[in-house]
Amino acid sequence: MTRKPAIEDAALALFASEGFEGASLGRIADSVGIRKPSIYAHFRSKEDLFLSVFKRTLRRKQQVLFRQVLHxxxxxxxxxxxxxxxxxxxxYESDAETRFLLRMSYFPPRSLHDEVMGLVNPFFEQAERSLTRLLQRKENAVRLHPGGAHEAAxxxxxxxxxxxAEAIYGSRDTAAKRLKAVWPVYCRGVLRP
Known part of the structure; x- marks a missing residue:
């Protein structure tokens, strides 16, 4: 394994647990077993490393979500x-990649806000379009209010x-309670009576 993926893996773990500001290049290097200057052979800066990890994680999670929906x-x-x-x-509770991606999507590093949002917004727009297409399938569309696929998505x-957001700010339990409470309202709003 080349050092670049190892550096990205170590950075992901620290970014997920400590945030951008709390994850120093020195600690990332220590966890890989290299010296800090070695990181610069692969990344121009901490910001460059962060964006590389963010892009990689976004690609991976996009594939996982796609498989989950198709399943x-x-x-x-x-x-x-x-x-x-x-x-x-x-x-979010068990996976560092998901925790990192969600936290950094809601709380991007101030210096990288525009770059992160430039990656996150198209991701969610694509997810909305894909979900709309799924809901436009005949077997789903007949169950929705007329023309309601986009609105339901x-x-x-x-x-x-x-x-x-509740899972991030609060807890898994409160997020689950909110989902359970809002779900019947969502279904009544998008499904034909």
């Missing part, structure tokens, strides 16, 4: 989407945003 494509979409929200809450992203 339940034969089930009622509302069950699949509920399970996706629960999966993301579980992942946007509403889901909004629900998910609120639930994940």
């Amino acid at each position: 339940g494509a034969n089930r009622p979409f509302e069950d699949n989407l509920y399970d996706l929200a629960e999966h993301l809450m579980d992942e 946007l509403a889901y992203v909004t629900v998910l945003d609120g639930v994940l």
